[in-house]
Amino acid sequence: MFIGGEWVVAVDGATREILNPANNQVIATVADGNEKDADRAIRAARQAFDEGPWPSMPAAERAKLLLKLADKIDAAGGGLAALETRNNGKPLREAKFDVADAANCFRYYAGLITKPLGQNYEVPDPAISAMVVREPIGVCGQIIPWNYPLLMAAWKLAPGLAAGNCCILKPAETTPLTAIKLFELIADAGFPTGAAQLLLGPGPTAGNALAASPLVDKVAFTGGTATGRKVMTAAAGNIKKVSLELGGKSPNIVFADADRDLALEYAMFGIFAGQGEVCSAGSRLLIERSIADQFLPRLAAACDKIVVGDGMNEKTEMGPLITRDHMRKVLGYIDAGKQEGAEVLCGGRRLSGPGLDAGNFVAPTVFVKTKPAMKIVQEEIFGPVLAVQLFDTEQDAIRLANDTVYGLAGGVFTRDTAKGLRVLKKLRAGITWLNTYHPTFNEAPWGGYKQSGIGRELGTFGLEAYMETKQININLAPTKLGWFANV
Ligand code: NAD
Secondary structure, X not given: OEEOOEEOOOOOOOEEEEEEOOOOEEEEEEEOOOHHHHHHHHHHHHHHHHHOOHHHOOHHHHHHHHHHHHHHHHHOHHHHHHHHHHHHOOOHHHHHHHHHHHHHHHHHHHHHOOOOOOEEEOOOOOOEEEEEEEEEOOEEEEEOOOOOHHHHHHHHHHHHHHOOOEEEXXXXXXXXXXXXXXXXXXXXHOOOOXXXXXXXXXXXXXXXXXXXXXXXXXXXXEOOHHHHHHHHHHHHHHOOEEEEEOOOOOXXXXXXXOOHHHHHHHHHHHHHHHHHOOOOOOOEEEEXXXXXXHHHHHHHHHHHXXXXXXXXXXXXXXXXXXXXXXXXXXXXXXXXXXXXXXXXXXXXXXXOOOOOOOOOOEOOEEEEOOOOOOHHHHOOOOOOEEEEEEEOOHHHHHHHHOOOOOOOEEEEEOOOXXXXXHHHHHOXXXXXXXXXXXXOOOOOOEOOOHHHEEOOEOHHHHHHOOEEEEEEEEEOOOOOOOOOOOO
């Protein structure tokens, strides 16, 4: 763990073995902290914020350090990507993309923090000069999941640090390795002591302590909706600022007039990129009924050909699930789908054979003949499982698409741009695509409607989320107020 500018072991000396999901072999042993370590990290961040140079350092100086860090991430690129793949399982080509995106996230906020902030305005009293300034919130606890370990760390640290906060990052228990490497680069870049800490340990202890501590001013959480609810509850104690990026069950809508080759590829990319362990995964495919008979056999044939295996193999198109437990959970959903009467179009099972038995591999799975109330249609599976739903009209598609407690993302495929835009505007979701699925940018706000979260990360919105807003009123013509007769 990296706390107060030093590498430390857990207070209680506990450690945790980190596994490669492609074969469940131990690849590292890391410190495993708890509330005591959280307390140490919080105090270090508190001291750095209250007394250290970081919050008041000129933005240009903070930006310089963020740019230095970005260059270091790029320089470590190949090694970081391989480490991500070995720890998370995702194919190497995806990990390489994440590393480049993480570096660019630091660059983006290095640029943004030096741009105009705040407001200047006239008020009805000519004696008063008024302005709004933006200030860092303070100590920020940042809790992230295992599906994009490095990228989520960047999404949290880059705006948090750019704004002048002192941060405590807590990666998921299972995937700390690229975060550890990132903090080596942070230490190397020369950030002031206490600007950023790395806290390792379980969510219910170390994570909860960040959410609950009265010394923490903001908690930024990315993870499951049920955990988000706990974080929000714990954060209520001192009314800390809360931002939540939670789960999804996002619709991908294919109209009959769509470019079907394009729609087919993106339907697959939408759900099988990252093994389906992606919050914005297009896990529900809504197809206009008139093309289903033609579209679905092609989808089944293409899914059966997806190359599943160890992400380190260049040919691999889909990797293993993060843990044995998670694989069991996903297989449990597949069983539930079968029991509830949906039909397996392809996949629907664990994959076995040479190179697969020791890992957590599940076949790309598509369910048809689903009903809206089924578990596989309503619940976030977070695995390579696609539920197909059929619709007849545009209104039908919108109604089905929004029939979920989530509201993270959604896609539409049609050659009719006006129709596409009409439907996107009706989606109760924060991230939408027309004739594509998944591309997202550091420049654009990321976050969900409904139970997919609170607030936005990335873009200018992501910086806002790490700043307080202060009005300053300066009396340029001080005269006696005359309010009280006897003063
Ligand atoms: P999770 O909720 O189990 O864990 C996320 C993080 O929270 C981990 O670091 C964990 O240690 C910590 N945690 C667990 N219990 C906690 C508690 N009581 N208090 C504080 N922290 C606690 O989620 P996961 O299984 O790691 O990730 C999968 C989930 O993350 C999915 O639901 C996915 O949709 C979501 N996710 C959302 C986004 C987004 O941007 N909306 C991005 C990635 C993942």
